[in-house]
Every structure is written in structure tokens, then in C-alpha cells.
Amino acid sequence: MSEQKQPQQPQQKKKKVSPQVWKFYKVSGAELTRLKKECPRCGKGFFLAEHRDRLTCGNCGYSSFKSK
Numbered sequence: 001m002s003e004q005k006q007p008q009q010p011q012q013k014k015k016k017v018s019p020q021v022w023k024f025y026k027v028s029g030a031e032l033t034r035l036k037k038e039c040p041r042c043g044k045g046f047f048l049a050e051h052r053d054r055l056t057c058g059n060c061g062y063s064s065f066k067s068k
């Protein structure tokens, strides 16, 4: 078995992080409050996008309809 090591590529894909993720948190004093709901499927770090009548997860497609 001989595994060839691939040379490091200069163009490594960076982990895609939304630049607007800070909007999902609200910091008041020392407390951090989440403004958005997290996806029940994907877990922490995956927030549901808010639509007029529903919340959706862009990662897995989960959608939750708002109830009054």
C-alpha cells in the first residue's frame, strides 16, 4: 500500500460561514440571546430562515409553519 500524498493546494475551500450570522444573536450585557430558531434536524449552528409564514432550514430543507 502506498498512499500518495497530495500536495497542498493553495486554493483551499474555506468553511462557508455566513457573514450575517451575528444577526442571529443579540448580546445584551453578558447575556447572549438567540433571535432565530435552530434547525431541529441539523442542530446547533443551523438557523432557520424566517419567511412570512414559515421557517425553513437552508441546509436540510426543513420547514416549520408558523402557528399563531
Ligand SMILES: [Zn+2]
Pocket: 039, 040, 041, 042, 043, 046, 057, 058, 059, 060, 061, 062
Ligand atoms: Zn436543517
